Amino acid sequence: MSRQFRRSTRGSSVLLGSVLLIGLVVVVAAAVGAAAFDAADSSPTPTRPTALSLAVSGDTLSLTHEGGAPLDVESLAIRISVDGEPLAHQPPVPFFSASGFRPGPTGPFNAAADSRWTAGETATLELAGTNDPDIELGATVTVRVFDGETPVAALEASAS
Known part of the structure; x- marks a missing residue:
């Protein structure tokens, strides 16, 4: 029984780590995208010379x-x-x-x-x-x- 518990713990650790890593990548990508859109909105409108x-x-x-x-x-x-x-x-x-x-x-x-x-x-x-x-x-x-x-x-x- 202890072997099954160890296998299931090991398998859930890999699954949990993968989910957290994907979530972290999504959050960082969203923050970078929001900053990029904010910077694009604040740049002055170019005028003709x-x-x-x-x-x-x-x-x-x-x-x-x-x-x-x-x-x-x-x-x-x-x-x-x-x-x-x-x-x-x-x-x-x-x-x-x-x-x-x-x-x-x-x-x-x-x-x-x-x-x-x-x-x-x-x-x-x-x-x-x-x-x-x-x-x-x-x-x-x-x-x-x-x-x-x-x-x-x-x-x-x-x-x-």
Whole structure:
């Protein structure tokens, strides 16, 4: 009788070990799969590239949409710095009159214009004397364009 008990114990140990090992593999696979799906959901949606250029003449900044996806100006944020120092007043785009800027920007930055900024269009704005720092000849002007929180372009030009 003791032999039968030993055989049955030995057989059930192998069976029990196999079931536990399979269960452990299933649990680990489920955890890895859940983590992979979670990581895939949290990755940002890729955006189509957009090419912009910057020209600075005196206090006037001209940004040209060179190509790529159209931009919705109402969702854009523009951040300007001169020689690494941010302007005291940043432009709210679109606008007609804003603190630190001369009224009436042109192109899609004007509140009366179409809010879609497409390839070939140039938007200009001019700093007023109330904004600081001034743009001196040869100064490096940096313009960062954001679509919501997503960076679209970082442009740099020397003032002429």
